[in-house]
Amino acid sequence: MDKKPNYSILISLIAALGGLLFGFDFAIFSGTIPFIKPYFNLSEAELGWTSSSIYIGCILGTLITGYFADRFGRKIPLIASAFIFAISALAMGWAPNYHLLIIARIAAGIGVGAASMLSPLYIAEVCPAHIRGRMVSINQLTIVLGILLAYTSSYLLAGISNNWRWMFASAALPATVFFISALFLPESPRWLSGKDQETEKVQLSDLIKPGILFIVSIGIVIAIFQQISGANVVFVYAPIIFAKAGMNVSDQLFQQILIGLINLIFTLLSMKLVDRIGRRRLMLLGSIGMSVLLLLIGGAFYFNLLQGPLVTILVLIFIAIYATTLAPVTWVLISEIFPNKVRGLAMSVATTALWLACFAVVYIFPVLVDYFGHRTYMNFLVFAVICFVYFLFLLRYVPETKNKTLEEIEEKLLFPEGRNRK
Template identity: 60%
Template sequence: MTQRYYVFLISSVAAFGGLLFGFDIAIFSGTIPFIQSYYHLSEAQLGWTGSSLYVGCIIGTLITGPFAEAFGRKLPLIIAAAIFMVSSVFMGWSSTHSALIVWRIIAGIGVGAASMLSPVYIAEVSPAAIRGRMVSINQLTIVTGILLAYFSNYILADVENNWRWMFASGAIPSLLFFVFVFMVPESPRWLVSKGKLKKANAILSKIAGDEAVQEIALIQSRIQKEVKGKFSDLLAPGVLFMVMLGITLAVFQQISGANAIFFYAPIIFEKAGMNVKDQLFQQIMIGAINLIFTVVAMLLVDKLGRKKLMLAGSSLMALWLFLVGICYYYSLFDGYLLSFFVLAFIATYAATLAPVTWVLISEIFPSKVRTLAVSISTGMLWVACFALAYGFPVLIAVLDAPQTFFLFSFVCLTYFFILWKFAPETKGKTLEQFEMETIRH
C-alpha cells in the first residue's frame, strides 16, 4: 500500500462525514409531501420541522471544537457517526411531531460536528503536496450525499410509510461510517500537540514515510509559533472589515435562494402543477447537476480566480431566478422551461458561490484570528441557513411564487454589487502575502 493510497483511504473514510452531512440536509425535502398531511402542519410548522436540524448544527459546531481539542479527532467522528445512525432511525419512527423535532435537532448536532471535523481531520493527515485535493473530497461527498438522498426519496416514494423509510434510510450509510471510522488513525498533529510523539511517529511513518521525523519537528515548530487570537483582536483596524466581509459572504451564500430549492423543491414544483413522483425526479436532476458542477468549480477556482467566479455566479443567479419568477408569473410550465432555469441556477451556484465562499472564508483572515473569525462566519452561516429553512414555506405562501423568486433575484443582484465593491482577489497569493496586503491597506 503506497503512502498516497493510504492517505486517500483514510481521507475517504473521514469524508463519509461530509456524505452524511449532505444526506441529512437533503432527505427532508422528499418527506414534505407526506409529513405535511400526516401531521397536518401549517407553513410555519413545516418551516420549523425543516429548520430544527440547523438548531442542532449550531450546537454541534459550538461544542465540537473544544471537544476535539481535548479528546482528538477520531472519538468525535465516531460519536458523530453514532448520532447520525441513531437519529435516522428515530426520526423515521417518531410517534409524534414533537419527537420528530427533537430527533432532528439531535441529528443536527451530528451534522454540525461532521461539517467541522471531516475537513479538519483530512487537512491534518494529508501531506502538503496533495492537501487541497484531499480536502476537496469532503465537498464532493457532501453533494454526493445530497444526490443519494434524492435517489432514496424517489425509490421510496411508493412504499408504505414512505416518509418514515426516507428518514430511516440514513442509517445505512451511517452504519458504514461508524464501522470504518474505527479503522482510521488519530490525527498526528493532535498527538504531537499532546506530546504523544511515539504514536504520532507511527502514523506519520505510514503517511510521510522516511520524512516522519521531519514532519513531527515541523508540526512542533508550528504549534510553538501559534498565537491564539482574542475577541478584542477582531476589532483591530482592517480586521473588523474582513470579519464583516466574511459574515456577509457566509450569509449571502445561504439566502441566495439555492438552499430554498435544495430543501423545498417539492413545494416549488408542486406550485408548477407537478405530481409527487415528478417532483422527486426533478430533485434527482438537481442533485446530479449539483455534483457535476461542483467538480467544474474545483477545476476553475485556481485558474479563473475567486472574485471573477463570485461575480459571474451572483449575476447569473439573479438572471436565472428572475426567469423562474417569470415562468410562475405567466404560468409557463409547458415543456422543460421551468426545469431548465432551475437547473441552470443550481449549476451556477454549484460552480461559484457554493464552494468559492468556503475558499474565501478560509483565506481572507489574518493568521492570528483566522480560527476565531472562521468560527464566527461559519456560525452566522448556520444562523442564516436556519432562518431560510424556517422562513421559506411561510414566505412563498404569503408572497406567492413569482414574488418570492423576484425577491431572491434582487438579493443576488445586491450581492453582485457588494462583491464588486468589496471582495478581494486571493488567487495566486499565499496566505501570508494576502495578509500583508490587507495590513498595508
C-alpha cells in the same frame, strides 16, 4: 505534507464524508414533505419549523465544536459528529410523536453542524496549496453525493409503508460508514504544530482584534450569502416549487433526482476550475449568473409559462451555476482566509452564521409562498436581488487566494499593504 500528495488526497476523501451527512440530511426532508405534512397535519409555519429545526442543532454543533476543535484537535470531534448523527437518524425515523421528531432533528443537527465545520477545516490543513482548493471542494462533492443519495432514496422509498420514516432512518447508513472511516484519520499537523507553539487559549475576544475582526466579518458574510442565495430553497422545497408548476408527486420527486445529478456533474466541473480560474472569479460569475437565472424563473411564473419543460430547465441551469461556484467555493474560502491561531474558532463562528442563515431561509420560505400566494414570481425576485447584492460585496471585499499557502493568505489579509507586524 507536500511530499505526500496521494496521502493527503486519501485522508481528505475520508474527512469529506462529513459532507455526505450534511448533504443527505439537508435533502432527505424534501422527499418527506408530501407525506409528513398530511401525517402530522402541519401548517405552512409548522412545516417550516419541522424542516428548519435541524439547523438549531447545527448552530449548537458548530458553536460547541469550535472550542473542542482548537482544544482537542480535529479528529475526535469528527468521530463524535458521525456517532451523534447515526443515532439521531434512527430516532428521527421511528419517533413516536411530532415532538420527539423535532428533538431528534435538533440532535441530528448537532452532528451535521460539527461535521460541516470540521471537514473543510481539516482538509485545508492537511493539503498543500496547489491542490487545496480541489481537495476542499471534495467536501462539497460529498455534500452533493449526499443530496443525490437522499433524492434517490426518497424516490425509491415513496411507495412503501411508513415511507417518510424509512427516508429519515436511511441516513444512519452513511453516518456509520463515516464513523468507521474517521477512526483511521491522523490528527491535523497544523493543529499539532499550533498546539506546541501556542501557550494561550484562544478566546472569542481574539476574533475582535484589529485586522482579525475584518477577516472574520468577510467570512461570516460569505457563509451567510451562500445560504440565502436561493439554492437551498430549491434543494429543500423543490416539491413545493414544482407543485406550483403543476407537477404531481411522482414527477416532483423525479425532478429532484435531476437536480441531484446536475448538482453532481457541475460540482465535478468546479473541482477542475477552482485551482485554475480562482476563487474570486468563480464567485463573481456565480452570484451574477444566479441573479439572472432567478429573474428568468420568476418571469416564467409571472408570464405563466409553466407548460412544458421551461421551469425545469431554468431550475437545472440555476443549480448548475450554484454547483460550479457558490456551493463549493464558499467552503474553500472560509477554510482558507482565517489566521491559523484562531482558524478553528473563526471557522466555528462563520459556520454558525451559515446555519443561522439556513435556518432563517428554510423556515421563512413556506411562509413567503403562502404570503405571496399566486404571485409565486415574487419569491424568486427576492433572491435575485440578494444575489446581486452579493456580487457587489464580492467585487469590493473578497481577495483571490488561489495558489497561496494558508500563511501567505493570512499575511495578505492582515497586512494588505505589506506593513510589518507590530
